[in-house]
Amino acid sequence: MAVFTRTTKNLILKIEEFFDNIDLGLLVFREGVKAYLEKDMEAFNRHIEKAELLESNADKLQRSIENEMITHSILPQHRGEVSSLIDVLDEIIDTVKSTLNEFSIEMPDIPASLNHNFISIMEASVSAGEELIPAARAYFKSPYTVREKLLKVYYYESETDKVSRGTARIIFQEMNDMDLAHKSHLRYIIQHIENISDNAQKAADLLSAMAIKTVM
Amino acid sequence: MIILFLTSGLLLGWSLGANDAANIFGSAVGSKMVSFRKAAIIASVFVISGAVIQGAGVTDTLGKLGAVNAIGGSFTVALAAAITVYLMTKFAIPVSTTQAIVGAIIGWNLFTGNSTDNKTLTQIVSTWVAGPVLGAAIAVLLYIFLKAIKKNSSIHLVRFESYIRTGLIIVGAFGAYSLGANNIANVMGVFIPAFNLQELNLGLFTLSSAQQLFLLGGLAIAAGILTYSKKVMETVGNNIMELSSEAALVAVLAQALVLFIFSSSWLSTAFVKMGLPPIPMVPVSSSQVIIGCIIGIGLYKGARNINFRILAEIAAGWIVTPIFSGILAFFSLFFIKNIFSIDVGGNDRNIIDPAAQSVTANSQISEIIQYLILSLLIAGIVAILFYYFLDRKKKIELRKSEEKFWRNLK
Numbered sequence: 174m175a176v177f178t179r180t181t182k183n184l185i186l187k188i189e190e191f192f193d194n195i196d197l198g199l200l201v202f203r204e205g206v207k208a209y210l211e212k213d214m215e216a217f218n219r220h221i222e223k224a225e226l227l228e229s230n231a232d233k234l235q236r237s238i239e240n241e242m243i244t245h246s247i248l249p250q251h252r253g254e255v256s257s258l259i260d261v262l263d264e265i266i267d268t269v270k271s272t273l274n275e276f277s278i279e280m281p282d283i284p285a286s287l288n289h290n291f292i293s294i295m296e297a298s299v300s301a302g303e304e305l306i307p308a309a310r311a312y313f314k315s316p317y318t319v320r321e322k323l324l325k326v327y328y329y330e331s332e333t334d335k336v337s338r339g340t341a342r343i344i345f346q347e348m349n350d351m352d353l354a355h356k357s358h359l360r361y362i363i364q365h366i367e368n369i370s371d372n373a374q375k376a377a378d379l380l381s382a383m384a385i386k387t388v389m
Numbered sequence: 390m391i392i393l394f395l396t397s398g399l400l401l402g403w404s405l406g407a408n409d410a411a412n413i414f415g416s417a418v419g420s421k422m423v424s425f426r427k428a429a430i431i432a433s434v435f436v437i438s439g440a441v442i443q444g445a446g447v448t449d450t451l452g453k454l455g456a457v458n459a460i461g462g463s464f465t466v467a468l469a470a471a472i473t474v475y476l477m478t479k480f481a482i483p484v485s486t487t488q489a490i491v492g493a494i495i496g497w498n499l500f501t502g503n504s505t506d507n508k509t510l511t512q513i514v515s516t517w518v519a520g521p522v523l524g525a526a527i528a529v530l531l532y533i534f535l536k537a538i539k540k541n542s543s544i545h546l547v548r549f550e551s552y553i554r555t556g557l558i559i560v561g562a563f564g565a566y567s568l569g570a571n572n573i574a575n576v577m578g579v580f581i582p583a584f585n586l587q588e589l590n591l592g593l594f595t596l597s598s599a600q601q602l603f604l605l606g607g608l609a610i611a612a613g614i615l616t617y618s619k620k621v622m623e624t625v626g627n628n629i630m631e632l633s634s635e636a637a638l639v640a641v642l643a644q645a646l647v648l649f650i651f652s653s654s655w656l657s658t659a660f661v662k663m664g665l666p667p668i669p670m671v672p673v674s675s676s677q678v679i680i681g682c683i684i685g686i687g688l689y690k691g692a693r694n695i696n697f698r699i700l701a702e703i704a705a706g707w708i709v710t711p712i713f714s715g716i717l718a719f720f721s722l723f724f725i726k727n728i729f730s731i732d733v734g735g736n737d738r739n740i741i742d743p744a745a746q747s748v749t750a751n752s753q754i755s756e757i758i759q760y761l762i763l764s765l766l767i768a769g770i771v772a773i774l775f776y777y778f779l780d781r782k783k784k785i786e787l788r789k790s791e792e793k794f795w796r797n798l799k
Contacts, residue, residue: 181551188547237795244787248550249421250634313546387546 180245187238188313191259192306194231198224198266199302202369205273206295210288221273228270235263254383258309261376265302268372272365281362282355284348290340294366297336301329301370305377312384319384326377333370337363394460395580395602397468399609402576404474405486406436406613409572411622412644412679413564416637417557418622422550425619426780430773431558432565432618433611439569440577440607441600446654446670447574448581448599453509454494462497462734463579465725469493469718470575477710484710485674486575488517492711494579496718501734512669517707520647520673521681528643528682529689535635553634560642564675567648569607574672577606587755589762601758608765615772632683640682647678677706 205220238259242252275281283291308322340363344356414428457463470489477484491513498505539549577599586598596604632640650656650668657668684700725731 181547185545185547240791244791246421246424247547251546251550314543315540316546317540 180241181247184238184241184245184247185313187234187241188259189310191231191234191238191262192310194227194234195262195266196303196306198227198231198269199299199369201227202269202273203295203299206276206366207292209276210283210291217273217277221277224266224270224273228266231263231266235259251383251387254379254386258312258376258379258383261372261379262305262309265305265369265372265376268365268368272362272368275362275365279358279362281358283359283362284351287340287343287359290336290343291363291366293336294333294340294363297329297333298366298368298370298373301326301333301373304329305373305380308377308380312380312387316384316387320381323377323381326373330370330374330377333367337367394464395605397464397471398576398580398606401467401471401474401486401490402606402609403613403617404471404478405572405576406433406610406615407617408474408478408484408613409486409568409675410436410565410614410618412675413568413641414557414561415622416632416634416641417554417561418619420632420634420637422554422557422634422637423561425622426776427558428561428622429615429618430776431562432614433769434773435562435565436569436610436614437604437607439566439571440573440603440610441569441596443566443570443652443654444573444577444603445599446657447571447652447672448578450509450513450670451490451494451574451578451672452582453506454491454498454513457494457497457579457734458582459732459734460580460583461725461731462501462722463583465721466490466493466497466579466718467576469496469721470714473710473714473717476713477706484706485517485676486572487513487672487674488707488710489714490575490579490672492714493718495711496715497722497734499715500719500722513671516651516669516671516673517677520651520678521684523650524643524647524678524681525685525688527646528639528685531639531643532636532686532689535639539635550634553638556638557634557641560638560645564641564645564648567645567652568675569610571648571652571672572675573603573606573610576609577602578672586758589755589759601762604762605758608762608769611769632686636683636686640679640686643682643685644675644679647682648673648675 201220201223205217205224208214208216208220239256242248242255248255304322304325308319308326311318311322341360344351344359348356410429410432414423414432417423418425418428457466467490470486470493473489473492474484474486477489491510495505495510497503544552580602581599584598584602586601588598589596589601651671651673653668654670657670661667680700
C-alpha cells in the first residue's frame with residue numbers, strides 16, 4: 174500500500190510539474206516575442222534556450238506520466254482522455270518552441286508600426302493558453318469548475334482571431350510599399366502565433382467533454 | 390461413497406463461485422482497477438471465512454423449509470439445483486443459486502410428502518424482492534454521500550481513484566465474506582441434517598460437523614472463483630449500465646451490506662433487543678441484489694443508461710428458476726429412488742437416515758474429510774504464496790526495465 178501511495182503522489186507531482194512547464198513556456202514565449210520586437214537579441218536567445226529546455230522536460234514528463242498510468246493501472250477509466258489532454262497541452266509548448274525558432278531562423282522583418290498589433294496577437298494567444306492551465310488543473314481537483322474556467326480560453330481565442338484578421342488586413346490593404354513576399358511572410362508568422370490559441374481551444378474542447386463525464 | 394454424494398454440492402459451490410464472484414469484483418476487474426489474480430485470492434479467502442464463521446444462521450432457515458434427511462436426497466436436491474444453474478447460465482438467463490436450491494427443496498418436500506413451511510417460504514420469497522429493493526435504497530444513499538464528499542473535498546482525481554481502488558479491495562473482501570456467510574447455505578445446507586462428522590480440532594479453534602461442510606463448500610466456491618470467474622468478471626462487469634469507479638464501489642458495498650444484514654445473527658439479536666422484529670436469516674441472491682443496487686444508482690442518475698431488458702429477464706428468472714429446479718428435483722428423486730434404489734429421505738422430518746448417520750459418524754470418514762480439508766487448505770496457501778512471489782518477480786523486472794529505459798534516454 175505504501176508503494177502505491179508513493180506512486181500516486183509521484184504521479185500527481187509529475188502532472189503538476191507538466192502543467193508548470195506549459196505555463197512557464199507560455200511566459201517565456203511572451204517575453205521572447207517582446208524581446209524580438211524590441212530587437213534585444215541576447216534576451217531573445219536566452220528565451221529560446223529556456224523554451225527548448227521546457228519543451229524537452231515536458232516531453233519527458235509526458236512519457237513518464239503515460240508510462241506510470243499504464244504500468245500501475247492508474248485512472249483506468251480516464252487514462253485515454255488524460256493522455257489525450259497531455260498530448261494536446263504538449264502541442265502548445267511544441268508550438269512555443271517552434272515559433273520562437275522560426276523567429277530565430279527566418280528573422281521576420283516586422284515594421285515598427287505593426288509592433289503593437291503583433292504584441293496584441295501574441296498577448297491574446299498566450300492568454301488563451303494561460304487560462305487553459307487552471308482549467309486543466311481544476312479537472313483533477315474540482316471538475317465542477319472546469320467549464321466556467323474555459324470560458325476565458327474561448328474568449329481569448331476569438332480575440333486572437335479578431336486581432337490577427339485586423340493585422341492581416343492592415344498588412345495586405347494599407348501597406349502598399351511592402352512586397353508580397355514580405356506580406357506573406359508576416360502573415361505566416363501571425364498564423365504561427367495563432368496556433369497557440371488554436372491548440373488551447375482544441376484542449377478546451379477536450380477538457381470540457383472530460384469534465385462533463387467526470388461530474389456525471 | 391459418502392464423499393461422492395457431496396460432489397453435487399461441491400459442483401453447485403463451484404458454479405456459485407464462478408458466477409457470483411463477478412458480482413463482487415466484476416466492476417473492479419472489468420475496469421482494470423484491480424487485477425484478476427488479486428481479486429480472486431481475496432475473494433477466495435474471505436468467502437471461505439464467511440462460510441465457516443457466519444454460515445449457520447441462514448442454513449437454519451433453509452433447514453426449516455425442508456430438512457433433507459437422507460444423503461441420497463441431499464445429493465439429488467443439490468444436483469437438481471446445480472443442473473438448473475448450469476442450464477440457466479447456458480441460456481444466458483440471470484440465475485440465482487438461492488432460487489434453484491429453494492425450488493429443489495420444495496421438489497423434495499413434494500416427492501417425500503413433507504409439507505412446506507409456508508411461513509419460511511414466504512419469508513424467503515419476500516427477501517428475493519426486498520433484497521434488491523433494499524440494495525437499491527442503500528446504494529442511492531451511499532452514492533449521494535460519496536458524491537458529496539468528492540465534490541466538497543477537492544481531492545485530486547488520481548488520489549481519489551487510488552482511494553476508490555483500495556476501497557474496492559476492502560469492500561470486495563467484505564462482499565466475499567458476506568457472500569460466503571449468506572450463500573453457503575445454498576451449497577451445503579441440504580447436507581447438514583444428513584451428515585454428522587466428528588469435530589475437527591485445528592489447535593486454535595475447533596470446527597463442528599456443519600462448519601467442516603461449510604469449509605468444503607467454501608473451498609468449492611473458491612475453486613469456482615479461481616478457475617472460471619475471470620471470463621465472467623471481464624464480460625459482465627458493465628452489463629446493466631456503464632459504471633464509474635465510485636458507482637462500482639457503492640454497488641458492491643450496498644450488496645455486501647444487504648447480504649450481511651440477511652446473514653448476521655447478532656444483528657438480528659440486536660434488533661430484537663431494541664424491540665424491533667428480528668431480521669430473517671435468509672439466503673438472498675447476490676446477483677439480484679447487485680442488479681438492484683446498480684438500477685438504484687441508474688434511477689438516481691436519471692435512468693438513461695439502464696438496460697431494462699435485463700430487468701424483465703430477472704423477473705422471469707424469479708419464476709422460472711425455482712419451478713424448473715423443483716420439477717427437476719422431483720423427477721430426479723423419482724429416478725434415484727426407483728432405479729438406483731437409494732434412500733432419498735422420508736416424510737418425517739425428525740427422523741434422520743440412521744444408516745447415513747452411522748456412516749458419516751464413522752471416525753475413518755471424518756478423518757478422510759479432515760485430511761481432504763487440510764490438504765486443500767495447504768494447497769491454497771501454497772498457491773497464494775506462489776502467485777505472490779510470481780507477482781513480485783514481475784514487478785521487479787518491470788521496475789528494472791523502466792530504470793534501463795530512462796537511463797538510455799538520458
